[in-house]
Amino acid sequence: GAVVSQHPSRVICKSGTSVKIECRSLDFQATTMFWYRQFPKQSLMLMATSNEGSKATYEQGVEKDKFLINHASLTLSTLTVTSAHPEDSSFYICSAIFRTSGGLANEQFFGPGTRLTVL
Amino acid sequence: RKEVEQDPGPFNVPEGATVAFNCTYSNSASQSFFWYRQDCRKEPKLLMSVYSSGNEDGRFTAQLNRASQYISLLIRDSKLSDSATYLCVVNPTGTASKLTFGTGTRLQVTL
Numbered sequence: 001g002a003v004v005s006q007h008p009s010r011v012i013c014k015s016g017t018s019v020k021i022e023c024r025s026l027d028f029q030a031t032t033m034f035w036y037r038q039f040p041k042q043s044l045m046l047m048a049t050s051n052e053g054s055k056a057t058y059e060q061g062v063e064k065d066k067f068l069i070n071h072a073s074l075t076l077s078t079l080t081v082t083s084a085h086p087e088d089s090s091f092y093i094c095s096a097i098f099r100t101s102g103g104l105a106n107e108q109f110f111g112p113g114t115r116l117t118v119l
Numbered sequence: 120r121k122e123v124e125q126d127p128g129p130f131n132v133p134e135g136a137t138v139a140f141n142c143t144y145s146n147s148a149s150q151s152f153f154w155y156r157q158d159c160r161k162e163p164k165l166l167m168s169v170y171s172s173g174n175e176d177g178r179f180t181a182q183l184n185r186a187s188q189y190i191s192l193l194i195r196d197s198k199l200s201d202s203a204t205y206l207c208v209v210n211p212t213g214t215a216s217k218l219t220f221g222t223g224t225r226l227q228v229t230l
Contacts, residue, residue, distance in 0.1 A: 034217075041222070042222060043123075044163065049217065093162050093163075108218060
């Protein structure tokens with residue numbers, strides 16, 4: 001199956017700093033990437049949909065100025081958590097889908113996730 | 120009401136047992152349905168899609184009842200390696216792959 005990588009896999013930072021997480025599709029061009037967040041013992045919650053070359057679409061309740069998403073190329077999307085606080089500590093997972101000749105592929109390919117801890 | 124509801128478990132079963140998980144979804148217009156598996160502190164991985172006619176993949180059988188808005192996953196002959204959290208996942212909108220995840224049901228298979 002297709003491979004999606006995330007970097008870093010784990011990050012610990014001080015409150016007030018910004019953290020950038022990269023999501024890369026390694027063997028396909030991802031026209032759409034998704035960013036999810038998962039708190040302990042909870043489900044994955046979609047934060048935003050990132051389309052290459054256009055602004056991300058944020059889910060209700062997600063602050064677009066706090067969670068900056070840039071999908072500058074067909075293989076890379078970045079999520080920047082600005083002015084991180086302890087309540088932002090979570091498991092951040094990206095996923096990607098690619099476009100086939102018949103439309104968008106049905107399966108999402110998930111990255112391995114980034115565990116963010118804000119002290 | 121949550122969009123996708125699952126019993127969180129845990130389900131503790133011995134090796135070789137048959138175990139069934141259920142899931143309900145609230146949006147009757149939902150388009151497609153999946154079961155994902157998530158190991159501890161890892162990303163979810165697609166286990167199988169779920170079709171109205173029911174589908175089977177080895178020891179795993181998935182069923183969809185659109186009228187009752189209910190999805191099930193049956194695991195036969197459980198293995199230790201089946202221990203994981205099983206996520207019921209729904210595409211509620213019909214747009215390209217926007218997914219809604221249940222909180223998951225944890226399975227622990229023991230010797």
